[in-house]
Amino acid sequence: MESALNPYSPGSGRRPAELAGRQDEVDAFDLLMAKARQRRPDRGIVLHGLRGVGKTVLLNEFRRQAERAEFMVVTLEGRDADGGPDAVRAKLARNLLQAGRKLNNRSAGATLKSALGSVASFSAKLGVTGIDIGVALNRGRADSGSIEVDLEELVEDLCAALAEKRSGLVFVIDEMQDLDAPLIAALLSVQHLANQREWPFYIAGAGLPNLPSVLSESRSYAERLFNYRSIGPLPRPAAESALTVPAAKFGASFEPAARDLLLDASGGYPYFLQEYGYAVWETAPEKVITLSDAQVAVEIGRQQLDQGFFPSRWERASKAEKSYLQLMAVDGDEGSSTADLATRAQKKQSSMTMTRSSLIRKGIIYPPALGRVAFTVPGMADYISRCTDA
Ligand SMILES: Nc1ncnc2c1ncn2[C@@H]1O[C@H](COP(=O)(O)OP(=O)(O)OP(=O)(O)O)[C@@H](O)[C@H]1O
Numbered sequence: 001m002e003s004a005l006n007p008y009s010p011g012s013g014r015r016p017a018e019l020a021g022r023q024d025e026v027d028a029f030d031l032l033m034a035k036a037r038q039r040r041p042d043r044g045i046v047l048h049g050l051r052g053v054g055k056t057v058l059l060n061e062f063r064r065q066a067e068r069a070e071f072m073v074v075t076l077e078g079r080d081a082d083g084g085p086d087a088v089r090a091k092l093a094r095n096l097l098q099a100g101r102k103l104n105n106r107s108a109g110a111t112l113k114s115a116l117g118s119v120a121s122f123s124a125k126l127g128v129t130g131i132d133i134g135v136a137l138n139r140g141r142a143d144s145g146s147i148e149v150d151l152e153e154l155v156e157d158l159c160a161a162l163a164e165k166r167s168g169l170v171f172v173i174d175e176m177q178d179l180d181a182p183l184i185a186a187l188l189s190v191q192h193l194a195n196q197r198e199w200p201f202y203i204a205g206a207g208l209p210n211l212p213s214v215l216s217e218s219r220s221y222a223e224r225l226f227n228y229r230s231i232g233p234l235p236r237p238a239a240e241s242a243l244t245v246p247a248a249k250f251g252a253s254f255e256p257a258a259r260d261l262l263l264d265a266s267g268g269y270p271y272f273l274q275e276y277g278y279a280v281w282e283t284a285p286e287k288v289i290t291l292s293d294a295q296v297a298v299e300i301g302r303q304q305l306d307q308g309f310f311p312s313r314w315e316r317a318s319k320a321e322k323s324y325l326q327l328m329a330v331d332g333d334e335g336s337s338t339a340d341l342a343t344r345a346q347k348k349q350s351s352m353t354m355t356r357s358s359l360i361r362k363g364i365i366y367p368p369a370l371g372r373v374a375f376t377v378p379g380m381a382d383y384i385s386r387c388t389d390a
């Protein structure tokens, strides 16, 4: 079929033609916005799950929903390619300035101008200059140098101004588990304060399955602060929609056996569904996709994953890290106990903690519970066995 029309979207954060199986999350966020407009505060929302399940896509959807509700939206990513905590803070400041600049229109009143002054002073303190948002610094507000104090003052000032317009402030934070500890603590304490004082401030966060425990370790009240949603593979009917609806939009359909083969091969994982869907579109000569088209597509899709998705992680690992991953691969996708890994390696557990930490930092594995590690990517264990057996 025509490549230019291929309706599948394998990749990172790419909006699928059919956002299948996530209506509950979309509705939950809509409800949050509706309540906020009526000054009935509610908890923020945190999505957690493995790589490729569609967290970023959902966060982008939340961002659009918040923008439609005319909320001030500020995005942030836990990991900054260019540097550590300072780079992430600088990015936060730049995104705040940008969002603030948009608000500074003709109808902006004195409260909003003053709040934007706090954005300017917050950013100046972090050394971010050069983005003029058309207001004077609000000196003495949000510029103490303590991230916790400054975020609190910033959010308080913005919320006071936004609430007047039945609007509010949303921080959309991806890869939240990678934020540095002081910034996580500051964000949680501001969200806590906002809930108590009824400021319309909400965090919409997403991250790996260990994100809830990262948050709880930072602040014990974190578990009551958010609506936590586990994002996983799509249940069969939703996976079927994700596969068949995009094709149907172009008048293409699947023979039942072809559809079932592709659904089984993907295990319902959104990223895999997109990869196999893409491959089958490129493979099928006719608008009715046959079992033989699907068989070829699964083969091509697997090769595609083996050339991109999996090796992009494997190649980032050092020699010692690769050995660690190989030890883990024996246990499959379920994860391993760190004690078992040490026994298997005939080493002391303590001698393996550095390797373990660096793999966690690289986002290749995560600790699902104390004394356990697991792959962040579904199918990684199989891939490692495949490529190291060869
Ligand atoms: N609900 C869905 N239905 C169909 N396809 C989806 C859905 N959600 C996401 N996808 C597709 O899955 C892929 C991965 O999505 P996304 O990048 O949002 O995952 P992620 O959970 O953020 O992964 P990572 O942890 O690696 O950042 C994309 O190709 C996207 O188009």
Ligand SMILES: [Mg+2]
Residues within 6 Å of the ligand: 012, 013, 055, 056, 057, 174
């Ligand atoms: Mg993502």
